[in-house]
Amino acid sequence: MGAPKGNHASAFIEALRNVGRANVVEVAPETGGGVRVTLDMDGDAVALHVPSLQVIDGMDAVQHIMNRGRDTLRRTNRLRHRIPQDASVETLEAAGLPLYWNEGWLRQQLEGLGSYAAVARAYGYDPRVVAAYAARRHGMHAQQDMEATKRKLLDRWRSTSETLSYRQLAQEFGVSPTTARRWILSETQRASPSD
Numbered sequence: 561m562g563a564p565k566g567n568h569a570s571a572f573i574e575a576l577r578n579v580g581r582a583n584v585v586e587v588a589p590e591t592g593g594g595v596r597v598t599l600d601m602d603g604d605a606v607a608l609h610v611p612s613l614q615v616i617d618g619m620d621a622v623q624h625i626m627n628r629g630r631d632t633l634r635r636t637n638r639l640r641h642r643i644p645q646d647a648s649v650e651t652l653e654a655a656g657l658p659l660y661w662n663e664g665w666l667r668q669q670l671e672g673l674g675s676y677a678a679v680a681r682a683y684g685y686d687p688r689v690v691a692a693y694a695a696r697r698h699g700m701h702a703q704q705d706m707e708a709t710k711r712k713l714l715d716r717w718r719s720t721s722e723t724l725s726y727r728q729l730a731q732e733f734g735v736s737p738t739t740a741r742r743w744i745l746s747e748t749q750r751a752s753p754s755d
Contacts, residue, residue: 572608575601659683660690663698674709674734676702709733710743717744 576582579601586598594611649665652658660666660679669679676694680687694700713733717724724732730740 572606575606658685658693660685660693661697663700666690666694666698666700670700672734678734709735713740713743714747 583600584597585600585605586596588596590596590609594609595613597608597610599606599608647657647662649659649662652661660669660683666679669682670676673679673682676691677687679685680690691702694702713729713735716732717729726737726740726744729744730737733740
């Protein structure tokens with residue numbers, strides 16, 4: 561269930577000092593006031609409730625970041641219409657645009673990393689944006705891709721006389737061992753229904 565709720569400030573501060581890397585994943589207003597801040601601390605999600613958000617130093621930097629964000633969005637929108645749909649990775653890099661705009665690059669990354677979330681993590685993109693863009697611009701759908709991966713994994717499992725472990729198959733096809741196990745058990749139960 562997790563630790564009881566309450567004031568965990570000292571434990572959090574100690575964890576923050578010891579963590580190798582902490583990234584802000586999401587900041588959202590909460591109903592009733594305050595802000596919910598979700599952090600990724602070395603791969604573990606930590607959610608904080610900040611009852612009253614007040615910038616005590618660096619408001620100039622916040623304003624600069626907000627302006628830069630607006631400027632980047634405007635620039636990206638202008639460039640989006642100038643850059644052809646089939647732009648090369650080099651063209652996208654030179655223009656400072658997302659590499660997932662190149663369908664071949666995205667497919668190659670998906671093959672190697674296994675999911676939109678993994679691609680997003682590796683390159684610093686929002687996974688929801690990558691998945692939405694892939695569906696809208698490239699006609700790529702995660703569910704279809706997973707079904708194809710599942711078929712390939714099951715074919716490989718059958719072709720090796722069912723001797724590969726879940727872990728070996730998972731590693732080969734870029735899924736978790738639990739997913740490989742679930743797919744294989746589902747297939748074996750479907751193939752031989754019990755009386």
